[in-house]
Amino acid sequence: MGYIEMREIPFGRPMLGEEEKKAVMEVLNGPILVHGPKAKEFESAFAGYVRAPNAVTVSSCTAALHLSYFYLDIGEGDEVIVPAQTHTAAAHAVELCGARPVFVDAEKDTGNIDIEQIEPAISDRTKAISIVHYLGMPVYMDKVLNIAKKHNLFVVEDCALAIGTYFKKVHAGLFGDTGCFSFYPVKHMTTAEGGMLITRHKEVAEKICRQKAFGVDRHVGERKIPGVYDVNMLGFNYRLNEIQAALGIEQVKRMNGFLKKRKENYEILSRGLGAIDGIRQFKSTHGDYQSSYYCLSILLNEQLTSKRFEIIQSLKQKGVGTSVYYPQAVPHFTYYKNKYKYDDNSFPVASWISRSSIALPVGPHLDVEDMEYIAESVKDALMEVK
Numbered sequence: 001m002g003y004i005e006m007r008e009i010p011f012g013r014p015m016l017g018e019e020e021k022k023a024v025m026e027v028l029n030g031p032i033l034v035h036g037p038k039a040k041e042f043e044s045a046f047a048g049y050v051r052a053p054n055a056v057t058v059s060s061c062t063a064a065l066h067l068s069y070f071y072l073d074i075g076e077g078d079e080v081i082v083p084a085q086t087h088t089a090a091a092h093a094v095e096l097c098g099a100r101p102v103f104v105d106a107e108k109d110t111g112n113i114d115i116e117q118i119e120p121a122i123s124d125r126t127k128a129i130s131i132v133h134y135l136g137m138p139v140y141m142d143k144v145l146n147i148a149k150k151h152n153l154f155v156v157e158d159c160a161l162a163i164g165t166y167f168k169k170v171h172a173g174l175f176g177d178t179g180c181f182s183f184y185p186v187k188h189m190t191t192a193e194g195g196m197l198i199t200r201h202k203e204v205a206e207k208i209c210r211q212k213a214f215g216v217d218r219h220v221g222e223r224k225i226p227g228v229y230d231v232n233m234l235g236f237n238y239r240l241n242e243i244q245a246a247l248g249i250e251q252v253k254r255m256n257g258f259l260k261k262r263k264e265n266y267e268i269l270s271r272g273l274g275a276i277d278g279i280r281q282f283k284s285t286h287g288d289y290q291s292s293y294y295c296l297s298i299l300l301n302e303q304l305t306s307k308r309f310e311i312i313q314s315l316k317q318k319g320v321g322t323s324v325y326y327p328q329a330v331p332h333f334t335y336y337k338n339k340y341k342y343d344d345n346s347f348p349v350a351s352w353i354s355r356s357s358i359a360l361p362v363g364p365h366l367d368v369e370d371m372e373y374i375a376e377s378v379k380d381a382l383m384e385v386k
């Protein structure tokens with residue numbers, strides 16, 4: 001790279017400034033750490049941002065997914081359609097309820113679930129379809145909803161990487177019955193750990209609000225006489241605390257800026273990588289599809305795929321942090337493979353993505369020069385291994 005100075009480019013970095021620190025200190029200086037006004041304020045702010053009629057804070061996206069199936073009361077003998085190319089949380093949430101995830105392969109252009117393969121995977125045991133907006137590119141939800149309607153299925157949208165994802169100008173999470181978001185540190189915004197469940201249905205929000213807090217029939221603020229409450233359903237402790245909520249409120253205020261920066265970075269990096277032989281990119285924003293630009297995953301050709309770890313290592317030495325979304329098709333992870341006996345040749349597209357992709361950073365912690373540096377580093381890394 002010679003003439004370019006070495007840079008340190010982490011894959012993700014939480015964007016926490018003075019406002020977040022002040023907000024956290026305010027909570028710490030007060031008497032309320034849980035069950036307070038901040039969680040309610042965060043729910044309103046997030047709901048306003050994505051235009052959701054109902055939002056419920058939860059402790060993680062995994063908790064939101066689990067609650068979605070728990071609400072549905074699925075269990076042994078039930079099945080849920082789950083994309084093969086995603087985070088293991090999508091399948092675990094189904095397993096935790098005792099039901100079976102039935103995996104469906106990905107499509108090549110976006111990495112999203114191959115909608116054509118959903119219907120053949122539906123049986124009379126299927127209760128729900130899980131949709132993941134992979135790397136922030138929206139799934140064609142009209143088609144999914146038609147299938148769901150025809151077979152009377154609940155739709156759970158995993159929006160862990162999809163704040164700022166719109167399909168036909170409607171935010172991800174508002175098509176299905178629930179939308180589940182993650183505020184883990186490398187995500188579009190963070191509360192350290194944390195999540196949000198949005199839903200178009202008031203009754204779903206109300207019940208999940210109870211189920212996330214032990215199934216108690218009235219929250220602390222609703223109890224006129226302390227100690228007087230009943231438990232009329234099962235529930236977890238999946239609450240988000242006031243410190244996390246305070247962070248979330250400040251982060252929502254900055255979301256437009258974060259998303260603008262991601263888009264700019266993505267476009268610059270995409271152009272920079274465009275001229276490099278041996279790699280291709282997923283489809284990004286076009287027409288009705290608005291991506292949240294979580295990262296830019298490159299797909300290596302067959303020859304380079306065999307050198308992927310050397311390339312990742314070389315990028316690391318150049319200071320470029322990378323990730324892999326996701327390291328294996330979920331059904332090929334040992335737990336699922338042992339339990340359901342999937343063979344290595346199943347889910348060929350999801351496997352190909354897991355084998356050949358490298359995720360590059362485009363987060364708001366980076367600028368134009370970083371993008372130019374990443375493109376240059378990729379070019380050099382590929383030359384080195386050829």
Ligand SMILES: Cc1ncc(COP(=O)(O)O)c(C=O)c1O
Nearest residue numbers: 060061062087089160182183184
């Ligand atoms: C698609 C997807 N779903 C769910 C999760 C889990 O999110 P959380 O860590 O908030 O539980 C992740 C985490 O990266 C993810 O990528």
